[in-house]
Amino acid sequence: MDAGLKRELEAKVYAGERLSREDGVALYETDDLAWLGGLAHHVRTKKNGDVVHFNVNRHLNMTNVCSASCAYCSFQRKPGEKDAYTMRIEEAVRLAKAMENDQLTELHIVNGLHPTLPWRYYPRSLRELKKALPDVALKCFTATEIHWFEKISGLSASEILDELIDAGLESLTGGGAEIFDWEVRQHIVDHDTHWEDWSRIHRLAHSKGLKTPATMLYGHIEEPRHRVDHVLRLRELQDETGGFQVFIPLRYQHDFHDSKDGIIRNRLQARTTMATGADMIKTFAVSRLLFDNVPHVKVFWVMHGLDGAQLMLNHGADDMDGSVVEYKITHDADGFGTPNKLSREDLLELIRDAGFRPVERNTRYETIREYDGPVADRRESPQLMRF
Known part of the structure; x- marks a missing residue:
């Protein structure tokens, strides 16, 4: 990128002007990560100050049985396969209640597209979970699942x-x-x-008063122009509905370890690696710069590693997803040795160590509790970052 274009893009960012498709592609092409990260950090700080949001949640995947076989996915199983499972609703309630003493505020539920489970299983699950944990928010189902429910129920x-x-x-x-x-x-x-259909369902959810997140899976066979296109579609929908609270770049997980049955379900594995640290920085920074109308950018530490997640907080992200617990969809494919769970204290330490002030939020991004910021001399010596 030549110096003139850099000055032009920098001027637009500092003036608060909306960036174009061409701007987004140009930003991905720069190798000046310090400059790019500085722009993203400026925008992130203007929107959210020195705060990093987090919540205490639990991811719950009630079934991994799925009618689809997406090329990147190692989570799905077919009926009768080894490791295929479907929870009874009572089991899901038991697992959810196990975190009750941790002051859980959110259940995050995503499942496979089960070919034979009846539609009624899903609302009944939510009713029983809500009865057991009335103060816990239910953040459940992808637009893909809602579309699947249309097919199996005959309902709109x-x-x-x-x-x-x-x-x-x-x-x-x-x-x-x-x-x-x-x-x-x-x-x-x-x-x-x-x-x-994805946009139709989120548009409909927004019209009913729901606030939702949006994601992007990056670092596989796509190119930067596809990432820019993805973000701009969401930005246009946000202009229409205002219903997206947060954007979450999800780092594609190359399967370093095969699943227990030895079957390689990730059909992209032979021709992909994983996004590098530099590519992570570009993705978070460019997304933050393009998304002038979405308040938050979240880093999902399970997919980026703990050190990588801390670094993304300095390159556009202001939210670090939560305590998690047993994130089955990609956890077995990562190469970071990340834990299944981070406690509230773990998250506070990570956020402070990255130089930010932790704020615990609920699903609606309302503040539950503010905490003290980082210790002033915490990073007097250089800290090792690993990817």
Whole structure:
């Protein structure tokens, strides 16, 4: 990138002007990560100050049985396969209640597209979970799952969302987005929920008063232009509805370790690696700069490693997803040795160590509790960062 273009882009960012598609592609092409990170950090600080948000949540995957076989996915199992499981609702309630003493505020539920489970299983699950944990927000189901529920129930997405909201649903999850551009999507996704239905369902959720996250799976076979296109589609939808609270870049997980049965389900494995640290920085920074109308950018530490997550907090992210517990969808594929769970104290230490002030939030991004900021001399000596 030449000096003139850098000055032009920097001027637009500091003036608060909306960046274009061409601007986004140009930003990905720069090798000046300090400059790019500085711009993203400026925007992140202008929107959120020195705060890093977090919550105390539990990820719960009630079934890994799935009718789809997406190319990147090692989570899914077919009926009868080894390690295939479907929880009884009572089991899901037991697992959720196990964190009750940790002052859990959110359950995050995503499942496979089970070919035979009846539609009624899902609202009944939410009702029982809400009965057991009335003060815990239910953040459940991707747009892909809602589209699947349309097929198995014969109901419209509007009717499905109304019943789920009545059962306690407070937010959809952001999954199923992957990469929207068909040039890439046709090679990675094995279901028929694409941009048209994904956006339709989130638009409908927003119209019913739900606030939702949006995601992007990056670092596989896509190119930077596909990432820019993905973000701009979401930015346009946000202009229309205002319903997205947070954007979450999800780092594609190359399977360093095969699943227990030895079957390689990730069909991208032979021709992919993983996003480098530099690519992570570019993705978070450019996303923060393009998303002028979404308040938060979240780093999911399970997919980026603990050190990588801390670094992203200095390159556009202001939110670090939570205590997690047993994130089955990608955890077995990572190469970081990340734990299954971080406690509230672990998260406070990570956030302070990165130089920020922790704020515990709920699903609606309302403040639950503010904490003291970092110790002033914590980073007097250089700290090792690993990717």
